Amino acid sequence: MRVRSVPLIALTAWALAAPVDARTWTSAGGKQLEAELVDRKGGQVVLEKADGSRVSIAEQRLSAADQDYLRSLSPTTGPAAAPAAATEAVPASSEPTLAPGFVGRPDFDTRDGEVSAGTCFLVECPGQAAPLLLTAHHLFGAAGGLKQEVPHDQMPTFARRAAFDDLLKGGRTSSSVEGLRIPDSLDVAAFRTAFKGKVAPRALAAANPKKGEVIWLVARLGGQPEKKILHRGVVAEVWADLMKCTYDDADLLTRGASGAPYVNARGAVVGLHTGSFKNPGKAEGSLVPVESLRRALTPALAP
Numbered sequence: 308m309r310v311r312s313v314p315l316i317a318l319t320a321w322a323l324a325a326p327v328d329a330r331t332w333t334s335a336g337g338k339q340l341e342a343e344l345v346d347r348k349g350g351q352v353v354l355e356k357a358d359g360s361r362v363s364i365a366e367q368r369l370s371a372a373d374q375d376y377l378r379s380l381s382p383t384t385g386p387a388a389a390p391a392a393a394t395e396a397v398p399a400s401s402e403p404t405l406a407p408g409f410v411g412r413p414d415f416d417t418r419d420g421e422v423s424a425g426t427c428f429l430v431e432c433p434g435q436a437a438p439l440l441l442t443a444h445h446l447f448g449a450a451g452g453l454k455q456e457v458p459h460d461q462m463p464t465f466a467r468r469a470a471f472d473d474l475l476k477g478g479r480t481s482s483s484v485e486g487l488r489i490p491d492s493l494d495v496a497a498f499r500t501a502f503k504g505k506v507a508p509r510a511l512a513a514a515n516p517k518k519g520e521v522i523w524l525v526a527r528l529g530g531q532p533e534k535k536i537l538h539r540g541v542v543a544e545v546w547a548d549l550m551k552c553t554y555d556d557a558d559l560l561t562r563g564a565s566g567a568p569y570v571n572a573r574g575a576v577v578g579l580h581t582g583s584f585k586n587p588g589k590a591e592g593s594l595v596p597v598e599s600l601r602r603a604l605t606p607a608l609a610p
Contacts, residue, residue: 315475324591325364329512333370333559343394344513347377357542364484376598403523403574407476408507410536410568413442413450415484416468422451426526427471429500430576432608438508439604440469440484442566443581446557462486462496469498470597471506472528473588475534480505493548494581495595496566497604503574509568512575515550515596516542522552522577524592529560532585543591550578559590569594576600 332354345361352369356362358472383473413427447465448456457465463486470481484498489496516522524538531538538559544551552569561583563565569578578594 326345330363330376330441332373335368342356352377357609367603372591382424389404392444397562401572402539403570403571403572405474405475405509405525405537405574406507407478408505409509412472412474412527413440413566414470414472414490415447415466416470417447418464419453419457422447422453424451424467425563426474426566426580427469428508428525428568428576429471429502431508431510432604433497435608437502438506439487439578440498440500440502440602441568441577442496445488445581446496446565447484447496459489459491466498471502473505474490474525478505487604489603489607493595493599495579495600495603497532497607509570509576512571512577512597515545515598516571516577517546518570520571522569522571524552524554524561524564524567524569524580525592526561526564526580528564529562530558540592545596549581550594550596551584552593552594554580554590557588557590561592564592 315387323493332342334508340356344352345355346353347544350366351363352366354362371443390435408429410426410428413423413425424473425443425446425541427440429438429440432439444459445456447453447462450495458466466484466486468481472479480502482501484500487497489495489497520542522540522542524540525536526538527533528538529537538554538556540554542550543553561580564580565582567580569574569580571577576597579600580594582593585590586594586606
């Protein structure tokens with residue numbers, strides 16, 4: 308596919324629908340473009356528009372916010388992004404294929420005893436010796452059998468080990484863990500681990516899903532066949548650090564799904580499940596979107 312270099316002022320002419328994993332890119336002069344990041348090297352970014360054409364732009368000609376976003380994708384400090392080259396031939400509505408060792412039920416050995424609740428998943432993180440384990444922070448409170456919720460600033464020393472029960476294939480493995488300091492505003496708990504071997508962490512998607520995009524909650528839920536762990540839905544609402552997903556199954560019960568991942572058609576993580584909405588005739592869940600996860604994890608992992 309031909310790649311061309313264009314002046315940033317031409318961004319105004321690109322008023323096209325966004326690709327599945329597109330985000331809004333803004334020039335230093337305020338011009339905007341909906342496109343997907345497909346390559347980055349030599350101080351240039353290659354962006355793909357909805358019609359499949361690509362443009363190459365110097366990073367220094369992007370807005371400060373976009374340059375900060377690109378720095379958050381650093382392979383030495385931040386979580387891995389799903390490789391864009393592998394995404395082009397996958398229809399947005401195709402059900403993803405996931406390997407065992409990605410999502411499971413966690414048991415944490417903590418200074419206040421065992422915490423066993425919700426769901427967790429593993430993500431790749433270049434620069435780290437092992438994957439990160441993510442789940443919902445509120446599970447370290449009444450939902451996990453504790454008298455009160457553990458403050459975010461105490462999470463780095465609260466848990467010592469975690470056992471991981473694989474939802475896809477069964478089996479249990481355990482690891483020492485070290486909590487990361489996540490901002491108080493996010494219902495997210497993250498841990499460095501020493502998991503090796505029988506695990507299959509996934510990459511974080513490069514950008515948030517868009518309103519109307521199809522995504523899947525990955526969790527074992529009551530009232531569903533035991534082997535069914537993919538639950539299809541559509542992004543219904545988008546806020547600053549939260550999204551709403553409306554599930555295809557209006558009767559879906561998400562009890563036990565707190566901390567579970569949402570993935571796109573390629574299996575890249577696009578969010579973390581934190582709860583549900585009560586609306587007549589609908590089953591809806593809330594998720595912390597991937598860009599918020601990335602912004603929280605990058606400084607937490609910094610030396």
